[in-house]
Amino acid sequence: MAFDTSQGPLLKVEHLTKEFPAGSGVFGGRFSKSVVSAVNDVSFEIYPGETFGLVGESGCGKSTTGRTIMRLNRPTSGKVFFQGRDVAAMNHRELKAMRRDMQFIFQDPYASLNPRMTIGEIISEPMTIHGVGTMEERMETVRELLDVVGLNPEHINRYPHEFSGGQRQRVGIARAFALKPKLIICDEPVSALDVSIQAQVLNLLKDLQDRYGTAYLFIAHDLSVVQHISDRVAVMYLGKMVEVSDWKTLYTEPHHPYTQSLLSAVPVPDPDIQKTRKRIILAGDPPSPIDPPTGCRFHTRCPIAQAKCSQEQPEWREVAPGHFCACHFASPFPIKESHIDL
DSSP, X not given: OOXXXXXXXXXEEEEEEEEEEEEEEEETTXXXXXXXXXXXXXXXXXXXXXXXXXXXSTTSSXXXXXXXXXXXXXXXXXXXXXXXXXXXXXXXXXXXXXXXXXXXXXXXXXXXXXXXXOHHHHHHHHHHHTTOSOHHHHHHHHHHHHHHTTXXXXXXGOOGGGSOHHHHHHHHHHXXXXXXXXXXXXXXXXXXXXXXXXXXXXXXXXXXHHHHOOEEEEEESOHHHHHHHOSEEEEEETTEEEEEEEHHHHHHSOOSHHHHHHHHTXXXXXHHHHHHOOOOOOOSOOOOTTXXXXXXXXXXXXXXOOHHHHHSOOOEEEEETTEEEEOTTOOSSOOOOOSXXX
């Protein structure tokens, strides 16, 4: 791992919870309000220069976690510390200063750029808001950034609709790097792109990280994408984190049955190896976050679940140095057999 742990964490998330109202009504003769528990008791740290991957299926709370860290959403409970300061306690001025060092790359390159602004105006907007440099200096920085992300600096006066999806995402990346932030939250930045373009954008992000020393919170649902770029990886299921480890250990020795099932779905390039692999197909659909299961939230779909799993919430424990898991029966490759052989 190339990141620096000697200075302490750049970002520290402690027991973060975010709930959204989901309507109200009379249930069992009593009036009550229901909530969606999008993120539940999530904790992790990100160090300077590190890429921390956050993976899970759609609706598990990955994007909500990123938006709540950035305080685009206010947390229901828990703490978020950025450079040692509590983000939730910041006033408007402090929040603006914090966002100079923490930027966001959005998932949709078509929706995240203002169609009425030129590429030059879009990329220079963060510098304008924070009063960085003169107009001439900002435009010079924009041209440098366009060149760095692989776009033609002469296109500075063009509009977003004149670019492809991959080119628009490069514009979004250039905008995120305009203020040379210390942390960038990447919310599925390649999921809307063709596979060939995904590789180019991932390599660009790695090159920029080497150049500027930026840390990433990289949110994705594709484990092969996360493997390519991450130092450590966290797996989420239904709002809770179920496993965290460095990427190599997570891929070679998954201790949680959900992590193992996700990895079984990742194709292997070697056809001989792929032919011998068994897919682990989970039963049913993810439960509703409005009414999550008792005990372990994964027990309703877990092939190795026992009575204890539906009654007791598993303890978050260290199963190996730097490797954490929340499962009563955590062990390397806990699902020994799959009932479906593909």
